[in-house]
Amino acid sequence: MQTETKEGSPEMAEGGGERWCVVTGGRGFAARHLVEMLLRSQEWWVRVADLSPSIVLEPHEEDGVLGAGIRSGRAAYVSADLRNKAQVVKALNGAEVVFHMAAPDSSINNYQLHYSVNVEGTKNVIDACFECKVKRLIYTSSPSVVFDGVHGIFNGEESMPYPDKFNDSYSETKAEGEKQVMKANGRNGLLTCCIRPSSIFGPGDKLLVPSLVAAARAGKSKFIIGDGNNMYDFTYVENVAYGHVCAERTLASEVGTNKAAGQAYFITNMEPIKFWEFISLIIEGLGYERPGTKIPFSVIMPVAHAVEWTYRVFSRYGMRVPQLTPSRIRLLTCNRTFSCAKAKDQLGYEPIVTLKEGLKRTIESYSHLRAQPQRKISKASIYLGDGKIAKTVLWKDKKQTVTTLLLLAAMYYHLFSCGYTFITAMAKLLSLTALFLFIHGMLPTRILGYNIEKLQPSNFHVSEVKAQHIACSVSSSWNSAVGVIKSLCKGKDWLLFLRAICFLFVLNVLGAMSLQTTFKIGIPVFFIAFYVYEKWEDSIDNLFEDASSYILKLRSNATQKFSRN
Incomplete structure (x- = not known):
């Protein structure tokens, strides 16, 4: 749906005694939720101000409170660029309150863009508030204004x-915009305050969740940067909107006391x-594997600096802004x-x-980004138990596979190549x-800034439940045999008979070999055979079936000959 801006004409807002408020950047993520909360309160006529020449409602908005508000006249849209003071004045005309939420995408590190909107645009909003006799201005700031990046x-x-x-x-x-808003408090009857919402998330977010899903689908979400213990404050978007409403109500109710005026929260x-x-909760909730591999800060940071330097050199040739930058690494750790x-x-x-x-x-709202159902489990994976062993042997976890092969090679070199018996x-x-285990137990819990995770006795303990599970697995295998x-x-x-003959x-062949030869040949064959079988499972099964059919045909022919004789 497209609604022309005439419904938001400021001249129409002054008649009838309506109480109008303006939400700048009103089509942004958090601003949309604030607009809907204000309309649901039935206290305000809401003017949505944003860059687009007209408003395009999404289907759920068309059927929701915003669509109803536009049709009834309680909500209106006005196109305004904060960098154009005349447009800002027109948008604010007749308003009692302004919620200044407009800002460029924080992930774009473009100083000129941010300065023109966050500093010069905010100055235009403040000046327009003075000119239009706006009573209250609530500015959406950020906790990053007190963060030095280190x-x-x-x-x-x-x-x-x-x-x-x-x-x-x-x-x-x-921070510059926040300072201006604080300084403007009390001038020309304007009361101001600043809201600093921390790490906003929720339905309608077009940055956090989509980027996490894109990384998960590309296989880049397996890693934890740092030790994974850093604490964060995330804020659900409805709470952010409610924080703005609380600030406005406090400013409106305290004329003469000014307890919240000129303050940041x-x-x-x-x-x-x-x-x-x-x-991890978001990624796992959408059906993807949660991050598990930790990359130390000291390892990733030099790489981030190298990437940033490369971008500075080649950005003029069209190189895209990298995601791996020192500032982002600091934010993540x-x-x-x-x-x-x-x-x-x-x-x-x-x-x-x-x-x-x-x-x-949030997870329910992104059902369209859920992981697609996985293909059926291969027979090779089933034969290997469909667990860690299967992931290792079938090269599903390449890091784990390579580590296992290196350990096996080390075992062969130090134990079997010397001609030892199996028991030795x-x-x-x-x-x-x-x-x-003895040396590991002697080590301190922290060496050169790295945490040493101690092995607990519980790691080797087999619980009663697990013992029962193992016993059930053994009995199940025996019954299968x-x-x-x-x-x-x-x-x-005959197909089963043929497989049994091949297995025996x-x-x-392996029994006729020495332990050294069995290890040297058996391990590579084991890894290769299962990998090949998974890749060409259907073809190999068809070969067995063809062989079985051929044997059955020979048996039938032989039976007919014997019966004639």
């Missing part, structure tokens, strides 16, 4: 100073969580949690949606294992 923040408070050096141009220009879900656990005590005390803010419920709603080789292997013997005794399943032939 030191983590744990339970940060609003008294934290601005850093001397910012992490990126978005944070720097947001952190807004979070008040439920700090490990950053990588939050990411540091603590970023903030206290909402001030917002709770002065604004009466408390989250209206819990983190758990917010994650549930196992004794040496157990001796080396005992030595490793008995079933094969029963089928063979009937003398009807391989065992016979």
